[in-house]
Amino acid sequence: MTTIKVPGKLFLAGEFAATYSGQASIVLAVNRFMRFTIQPHDNYQITSDQLGIYPGLLFEKENNPLNDDAWQIVTQACRTIAAYLPATKIKHTQPFQLQITSGLELDGQKIGLGSSGATAVGVCQALLMYYQIPFTKYELFKLATLTLFQLPHFQKGSMGDVAAAVFGGIVYYEKFDTNWLTHQLSTTPLSNIVQNNWPQLQLKNLHQPKTWELLVAWTQSPADTQNSLQRLPVDPTTFLSASQTTVKQVATALENESWTAFQQALAQNQSEIITYTKAANINYQTSQLDHFLQLIQTFAIPGKISGAGNGDNALAWTKLQDTTKRHAFIQACIKADLRPLPLTIYHE
Incomplete structure (x- = not known):
């Protein structure tokens, strides 16, 4: 059994501009978390304290009965990691149970701490750790970003919540070239996209x-x-x-x-x-x-x-x-x- 916690975020500077390629922003990771617990199981199962038990097939888009609802980030993250696996040394995958618990709400309300980015990061990280695939923070950022970027509702986002969730602390972030990434997704295997340098992307921690x-x-x-x-x-x-x-x-x-x-x-x-x-x-x-x-x-x-x-x-x-x-x-x-x-x- 492996449990990870992923922090929420707050923007400090650069909002709205941060949705444009090459633009700078500063994001804070804060001490409220989403938690992801993963362990071997007889079949694939994902549960969420917010959403219940996922009823569909995780890795097959055409069989996803809830493709347009709140589960879409979770299921897309699973598909992102599934597309990434062929480039690793993993030949056989074992089913898992993934439990998701959110602490990014207060009195049942979201409080603007970036649950979408935290979800994408948490699912990707949990699966990478479960399958014992080494990864850098940059690689995790890219995988979680690719997860959200392939969902139309999130394509215009800054991905600053992803940056904070991955790097923690105070993060200086310049957004990647979105036109380049769109082209890459139509021409390049996902694993190669992750390994490539992303034009205009900058990520670093700042002093607090x-x-x-x-x-x-x-x-x-x-x-x-x-x-x-x-x-x-x-x-x-x-x-x-x-x-x-x-x-x-x-x-x-x-x-x-x-x-x-x-x-x-x-x-x-x-x-x-x-x-x-x-x-x-x-x-x-x-x-x-x-x-x-x-x-x-x-x-x-x-x-x-x-x-x-x-x-x-x-x-x-x-x-x-x-x-x-x-x-x-x-x-x-x-x-x-x-x-x-x-x-x-x-x-x-």
Whole structure:
């Protein structure tokens, strides 16, 4: 029996731009998890505390009775690993039972922590470990990304949740060339795609200042990230260029532990995203999130809306020594009907 845990994610910077090839973003892995337990079994069986028992055949797309519902990531991940196996030394596969338990909800609600990416990563990783196939973090990222990329609902996504789930900590991520990957999928065996270098892809962990504390405020209203990516035809060139510069400034500020530069860069990225989403007619700001942005200005602390907006979460940072300010900020969030979540950055 093998059990793994996969962390959830929160975006720190680079949202919306991160859905475009070559664009930079910064993603945080947080200490709420999905757990995957796999063991030998008489036949293939997958169970989920959210979805029950999967009733179809795992590896045959045409026999999948639930191809368009919530099981699609799980079944597609199984097919991705099945397509990858011929390139390994595994000649015979043994049936398994896979149990999936999610801790990325609160009071039965999703809280914007990237369950899709965590699911793709967890199923792929569990099967690789079960069949004793060595893998690097880059290979796991690619396999989980290929899983989601082959599902139409997720093709426009950034895959930042995958990056955080695989690498942990604070992740600097530049998205791969999606046109290249689309072409590869129609011309190249999947195992070769995994082994190839992906144009424009960059992934690395950033430094986490030890005296900076994260605070997450939840709006208690779930957002649908994929629907938020449906935009009016707006030329994104200016936005993408500005975001790229600003996200790199955020990364540099973290590396240098420069509090003022960090605060300024986050505020700049927030302003860029607001301008872009208004132009593209994307539902981004809500009264609660606007109130949060007012609070971080009042308390003079770094902060920003996290992810696609229109619900879910916002982030703020305080210093360890500023306990009075942190407590007052938390109380102000609660008064504004923003629920503080006990989340910290998760390192493996």
